Structures are given as structure tokens and as C-alpha cells.
Amino acid sequence: MEYPSRLIENAVGEISKLPGIGKKTALRLVLHLLKEPEGTTAELTEALTELRTKIKYCKDCHNISDDEVCNICASHRRDRSIICVVEDTRDVLAIENTAQYTGLYHILGGVISPIEGIGPSELNIDQLLQRIENNKNEVKEVIFALSPTMEGDTTAFYLTKKLRQFGVKISTIARGIPIGGELEYTDEITLGRSILSRTAYQQD
Amino acid sequence: MEYPSRLIENAVGEISKLPGIGKKTALRLVLHLLKEPEGTTAELTEALTELRTKIKYCKDCHNISDDEVCNICASHRRDRSIICVVEDTRDVLAIENTAQYTGLYHILGGVISPIEGIGPSELNIDQLLQRIENNKNEVKEVIFALSPTMEGDTTAFYLTKKLRQFGVKISTIARGIPIGGELEYTDEITLGRSILSRTAYQQD
Structure with missing residues (x-):
């Protein structure tokens, strides 16, 4: 044109x-x-x-920030024993919107993807290990909140191996049938996973 | 958020x-x-x-231009006896893409719309009348290529009244069934109009 x-x-x-x-x-x-x-x-x-x-990145969690340390890392009301590992800022916004999480975050800046040429060194993985090393007595659990894709799973697998040395609890966000979702319309992989990772009923 | x-x-x-x-x-x-x-x-x-x-508008047709007079108005290969009246630059681009029109353009900058508070004085209508007045012997036809909406029709009606004094031929682009369109899926207003404005077959 x-x-x-x-x-x-x-x-x-x-x-x-x-x-x-x-x-x-x-x-x-x-x-x-x-x-x-x-x-x-x-x-x-x-x-x-x-x-x-003018944009800055928090020196602890690598989230976008106006100051050297972001609001979440600087807050005294957050639980410093849990670190939730996410891909980018949008994931932090999404989790914060649920108001269900009070721990800290760590932004990787992506996931390991050989096809796109993104290896562990392109991500904030060393910084995560260093951060846990520096706060050994404080950090008790690392939660992976990564996309349920091949790349997300690879990244989680890689991180699990690297984190083993610290003896922290490692978990991943639950995958299963979305709230309000119908069984018959759920794809078989999700349904299969939701059976494997079934939750025990608490019987009083 | x-x-x-x-x-x-x-x-x-x-x-x-x-x-x-x-x-x-x-x-x-x-x-x-x-x-x-x-x-x-x-x-x-x-x-x-x-x-x-830095944007400029052509002093003749009011189209966006890098210079005082746009490429189309400055070109010696365009037919100066026809002026096609359009709403905005996108319409010029669309018509130019058809490569079926070799005349000049006049950009109104919108259509008359009382709801949005756009009256004739907000548009380049006086400039169009002045332009035809200045080139009385040259301009033979004015084509309306306006949207087939209430506002477009109102604008065409208003312009028709104003243009009557110059004795130029006034036409509007054909409305009918799009090429490749199926009769049964065409809305009744378009189909009705296409019957009223039927074209005579040229029989040799």
C-alpha cells in the first residue's frame, strides 16, 4: 500500500x-x-x-519496580519463607489479584526454550540460587507457578535439580479442572492429571 | 489492578x-x-x-501530505475533471488500491453527524465549494464515495444541494451485491437497492 x-x-x-x-x-x-x-x-x-x-528492576525478585527494591519485597507484611517463581510481571499481577498469596516472588524473565535460544543463563536462575543461599535460614519453600507447557516443565525440572542442595520444600501450583469447568469438556491430559493429583478429603 | x-x-x-x-x-x-x-x-x-x-495537509484536497500539495493533486497524470469526495485518508488508500480511478480527491475529514456534534462547518465542505468555484471550467463531475450509513447519506444530500449551483455532474459509487456475494445471504436493503439501481446490459 x-x-x-x-x-x-x-x-x-x-x-x-x-x-x-x-x-x-x-x-x-x-x-x-x-x-x-x-x-x-x-x-x-x-x-x-x-x-x-527510567524503569528499574527489583534487585531481589527482578520484578519491575520504581525503586531499587520493589513494594512486595520491601513490605513487612509478606511471608519471607516462601518464594513463588514466575515467568514475568503479568504472572505476579495475576497471582496478586487472587489475594491468596502472601509470600515473595522471583521473576525468571522467561522459561528455558532451546528453540528460541533461551538457556538457563538468559534467565534469573543464578540470582534465585544466590538469593536462597543468602537467606538460607529464612526460605522454607519455593513454589513454581510456570505455564503448563513443555518449556515450563523443563524449567521446573531444571530448577528442581538446582534447588535440591538447599533442602527447601519445592511445590508447583495445582493443575486440574478449572472451577466451574465441566468434566466432559475437559481435555484428557488435564483430567488425567487431576486424577493423579487428587486431594484427600478432610474428614472430621 | x-x-x-x-x-x-x-x-x-x-x-x-x-x-x-x-x-x-x-x-x-x-x-x-x-x-x-x-x-x-x-x-x-x-x-x-x-x-x-510535522504532518501537513494538502491545501487542495486536504489529504495528509509531506508537502503543501499532495502527490495526487500535483500529478500531471490525474484527470482534473473529476473530484471524488471521501471521508478520510483510508478511503483514498482503498480507492487507490483498486487502480480504477484516475481523478482527484477531496477529503471531508468526517461526515455530518448531529449526534457526535459534527456539523458542515467542522468538515472541509466550504473548501470543496471554493475549490470547484476556483476551477469552474475544469471540474465536470463530483463523485461521492461516502459510507452507506445515515450520516453518509445526510452528508451526500447536503452536498448535493450545495453543489447544484455549479452545474457539475454528481454521482455516487454503486451500491449492490458485492462481487462473489450470494443473493440469498445479501441483506434486503442492499438487495432492494441493487434492483432499483440495476445496470442495463450492453447488447451488441
């Missing part, structure tokens, strides 16, 4: 580099920005520039 | 102001930019800033 202006072409090109945004959507966004006052674009670009240049 | 950083919150807020982008998508885009090198964000923000501050 031949755009009426080099500026449009350039902006559409840059926007459509973003994941899930094609040229048509990019053009729609560009024309929207042109209809809005100049301030709208200025605010958007400022927010993005500030984000990219 | 409580974001781990004010910078993230700010960026997500600005991105989700764009049409069709919600907070979840915005967060995905933000985390993508954080994973990419700083240059990616810099290129994106530069392209947007340059677009918004």
Missing part, C-alpha cells in the same frame, strides 16, 4: 512492529492520533520514553 | 486511550517494549512525534 506521506509510512511501520498489531490497525491508530490534539501524542510518547529509560 | 510501577501504570494508561486497545493489551505491549532494546521505543516515539508535529 502506498501511503500519502512518508511520516505516515514511518509511523505505521514502527507501530506494526508491536506484537499483534498489523498495518491496518497501525494506520487506524495513526489517523486517530492525527485527529486528537498534539498533546495526546506528546503524553503517549513521553510515557513510553520515561518507561523505557 | 495494581501495577508494580508508576511508570508501567502511566504507559498502560496512555496506550489504552487508543481506540480498540484495552488495559490487558496495553500491558502486553508495554512488557514487549521493555524486553526489546531501548532503540525500539526511541524509534517508535520519534516516528509518532515527528508524525504529529
Whole structure:
């Protein structure tokens, strides 16, 4: 498609580099920005520039943070004996939204994926081991909250081997039938796992 | 949702102001930019800033342009006797892609819509009348290529009244069954119109 202006072409090109945004959507966004006052674009670009240049990562859990230590790691109300290992910030947000977890987190920054060329050294794994080493007497349990994919399982397997030396309890979030899910519509792998990892009824 | 950083919150807020982008998508885009090198964000923000501050509109047709007069209006190969009236730049791109039209364009910048508070004075209508007045001997036909909506029809009706004084031919793009469309699946309004505006077969 031949755009009426080099500026449009350039902006559409840059926007459509973003994941899930094609040229048509990019053009729609560009024309929207042109209809809005100049301030709208200025605010958007400022927010993005500030984000990219000023962002910090918590030195303990490697989550995105405004300060050297993130709010969760700095909080006195969190249970410092449990560390939940997740892939990225979105997982932290999802778990925090449940309000069911009061421990700390550790962000790996991805999962081991030979296909994408991501090995253990690309992730914050050494930092996790160092962190547990430094807080040996405090950390009692490490929870894996990784995606139920081949890559997630590989990462969990690798971490399990590395964590063995510390003698901490290792667990993974439960996999089974979602609340509200119907048995007959559940795929066989999930259903099979949910039988294997059945929970004992507490009988008083 | 409580974001781990004010910078993230700010960026997500600005991105989700764009049409069709919600907070979840915005967060995905933000985390993508954080994973990419700083240059990616810099290129994106530069392209947007340059677009918004340097963009020009063709003084004749009001299309987006790099120069004072756009490529189409400046071209010697275009038929200057026909002006196609469209809503915005996307319509120009769509018509240009068909390679079936060699005339000029006039961009209204929208359609008359009392609900959204857009009256004739908000659009480039006076500019169109002035343009035809200035090129009285050149312009022979005005084609309306507006959306087949209430607003589009209102705008066409308004323009028809205003254009009557110039004695130019006025036409509108054909509405009917799309090529490849099945009769039985066509809505009754389109089908009805396609019967009323039937085209005579050329019998040799």
C-alpha cells in the first residue's frame, strides 16, 4: 500500500512492529492520533520514553519496580519463607489479584526454550540460587507457578535439580479442572492429571 | 489492578486511550517494549512525534501530505475533471488500491453527524465549494464515495444541494451485491437497492 506521506509510512511501520498489531490497525491508530490534539501524542510518547529509560528492576525478585527494591519485597507484611517463581510481571499481577498469596516472588524473565535460544543463563536462575543461599535460614519453600507447557516443565525440572542442595520444600501450583469447568469438556491430559493429583478429603 | 510501577501504570494508561486497545493489551505491549532494546521505543516515539508535529495537509484536497500539495493533486497524470469526495485518508488508500480511478480527491475529514456534534462547518465542505468555484471550467463531475450509513447519506444530500449551483455532474459509487456475494445471504436493503439501481446490459 502506498501511503500519502512518508511520516505516515514511518509511523505505521514502527507501530506494526508491536506484537499483534498489523498495518491496518497501525494506520487506524495513526489517523486517530492525527485527529486528537498534539498533546495526546506528546503524553503517549513521553510515557513510553520515561518507561523505557527510567524503569528499574527489583534487585531481589527482578520484578519491575520504581525503586531499587520493589513494594512486595520491601513490605513487612509478606511471608519471607516462601518464594513463588514466575515467568514475568503479568504472572505476579495475576497471582496478586487472587489475594491468596502472601509470600515473595522471583521473576525468571522467561522459561528455558532451546528453540528460541533461551538457556538457563538468559534467565534469573543464578540470582534465585544466590538469593536462597543468602537467606538460607529464612526460605522454607519455593513454589513454581510456570505455564503448563513443555518449556515450563523443563524449567521446573531444571530448577528442581538446582534447588535440591538447599533442602527447601519445592511445590508447583495445582493443575486440574478449572472451577466451574465441566468434566466432559475437559481435555484428557488435564483430567488425567487431576486424577493423579487428587486431594484427600478432610474428614472430621 | 495494581501495577508494580508508576511508570508501567502511566504507559498502560496512555496506550489504552487508543481506540480498540484495552488495559490487558496495553500491558502486553508495554512488557514487549521493555524486553526489546531501548532503540525500539526511541524509534517508535520519534516516528509518532515527528508524525504529529510535522504532518501537513494538502491545501487542495486536504489529504495528509509531506508537502503543501499532495502527490495526487500535483500529478500531471490525474484527470482534473473529476473530484471524488471521501471521508478520510483510508478511503483514498482503498480507492487507490483498486487502480480504477484516475481523478482527484477531496477529503471531508468526517461526515455530518448531529449526534457526535459534527456539523458542515467542522468538515472541509466550504473548501470543496471554493475549490470547484476556483476551477469552474475544469471540474465536470463530483463523485461521492461516502459510507452507506445515515450520516453518509445526510452528508451526500447536503452536498448535493450545495453543489447544484455549479452545474457539475454528481454521482455516487454503486451500491449492490458485492462481487462473489450470494443473493440469498445479501441483506434486503442492499438487495432492494441493487434492483432499483440495476445496470442495463450492453447488447451488441
